[in-house]
Amino acid sequence: MAAKKPQSQSAEDRLIARHFKPIARHPGAFGLVDDAAVLGTPPGHELVLTVDAIVGGEHYFPDDPPDAVARKALRVNLSDLAAKGAQPAGFLLSLALPKSVNENWLKSFARGLSADAKRYGCPLLGGDTVRTKGPVMISVAAFGTLPAGTMVRRTGAKVGDHVVVTGTIGDAALGLKLRLQPATARRWKLATKQRAHLAARYLVPEPRNALAEVIRTHASAAMDVSDGLVGDLTKLCAASGVAAEVEVARVPLSAAARAALSAEPKLIESILTGGDDYEIVATVPPGKLATFRAAAKAAGVPVSALGRVVAGKETRFLRPDGKPMKFARGSFSHF
């Protein structure tokens, strides 16, 4: 290597300046020139902090479009902020890249990240980029704000509360099955549009940030559904020291999921336990259900009431005959 003058930019600095500096629009990001960012909170407010990582080959397919990968990495965190009742304030990005990742991948990745940072009002505050001999890993730490002391926790569910969930459940789990075995679509008798719907729901979540303020002001407990409705509601109830009884028939399904389920009734287990929904499950006191419904409608987010919080330790999903379902696995886990 020829002797040269010290450079003011390393290869990593140049990568950051090229791809990520344009996304760092928050004044506290200082255009990523510094090695730290600053973030203030309005008086009387505090920060909600969450971190979620995704790994190539574990949480997405290595050949997924890079912009979709970026969106997923950010949105799984936005979903946590929404479920806690917080408004997005910004995020830090930690990116481990193998040498196989090229400029085009990074360009597309940064484009997806930039679009969602703008869409959700959640600017990039800073980051770190490192080399790995393994798969791509993307870790996002996301920050939201809310009035101090008002974060919606998992622990506040009370006996008698309604169990509610946003959107539809099971689409992403079915989308993953289709991705792994495309021939399944024929067995499920899915229309092209239905296939596309399920595939899209797995590829990129649609976090419910529009509902954050409604959750914060109405829910006694909430969390986002990332590891399956059964497992996540069971966790929420356990954290609250209660249980729940849910009517399986009231779990909201998309037209595509209904079609698949009608062709293959045993899919109900995948739908309820498969994960990657990124909807919000919440408990709402009886006196607040009507205003919750109205506020959700005003926010444009569909919500369904599925059952009630009860005393006890066993959260049950009841069939139309009133008998509780048994599940091969309660919740999705990469471990």
Add this chain to the structure above:
Amino acid sequence: MAAKKPQSQSAEDRLIARHFKPIARHPGAFGLVDDAAVLGTPPGHELVLTVDAIVGGEHYFPDDPPDAVARKALRVNLSDLAAKGAQPAGFLLSLALPKSVNENWLKSFARGLSADAKRYGCPLLGGDTVRTKGPVMISVAAFGTLPAGTMVRRTGAKVGDHVVVTGTIGDAALGLKLRLQPATARRWKLATKQRAHLAARYLVPEPRNALAEVIRTHASAAMDVSDGLVGDLTKLCAASGVAAEVEVARVPLSAAARAALSAEPKLIESILTGGDDYEIVATVPPGKLATFRAAAKAAGVPVSALGRVVAGKETRFLRPDGKPMKFARGSFSHF
């Protein structure tokens, strides 16, 4: 798989409860029961945010003691907070684990993390644990507090300021060389204690958090030295629109580094550009140098003045004969 009731804890939940819950002592961590944490700042203060990741086989050796790996992961971030003048407030941990990582590794890792979280007053606020088919990756997002608007940036260096650095430079780079080629120690004629000093400096950084308040109140610009003094000072000066002239003879060296350098004079290049020092390089206005020195002494942190900030674009490291050194590479980069 036998049918079973839904569980309220996944394998990941159990891992977290076993190893990381005891470290999450901050009230806003809610004992890691929730999927988010809350963090407030004192009135008139704001948060400094930083993120740094380390990867097995890139930033540490896979057979390094797990407690040392945990300390390194946290301390490289604490070092950033110190250089920005912030007091540690907490951190989020994102951990990608291959199946080869066992309970003993995790136990030791958590022990090291716990000890440093306590030592530096920087509690675990939350985290995420994911599977990877690649090496271990540990990403830490760390948060500090300081009075709003007072973060010490890279951009404030002014012509005439003194260039100062904490501790000693080059130890970690030499420690890494020893680790890669243990026989080198004989060529360098190192005593056992000197070998151990260099090895320890590479294994676990000693971030200068004791100096954070002194940096905040005295420095016009600062950053931590992670990619080599030459490259990092060059970056700081470029960000400030100035240059610096440093006398190489005034760069502080440990007894071990002096011994190695005397046996092999060309090591000066590794010492100045090798990285992993985790000292702080700062610029201090002439009128503040005396009080800076006194305050650093009171904080127990050795500091050295190396040269001055000058006009221009080329930061130079001058030999005793006044001629600028040339470097094969200006700064360490994993890219």
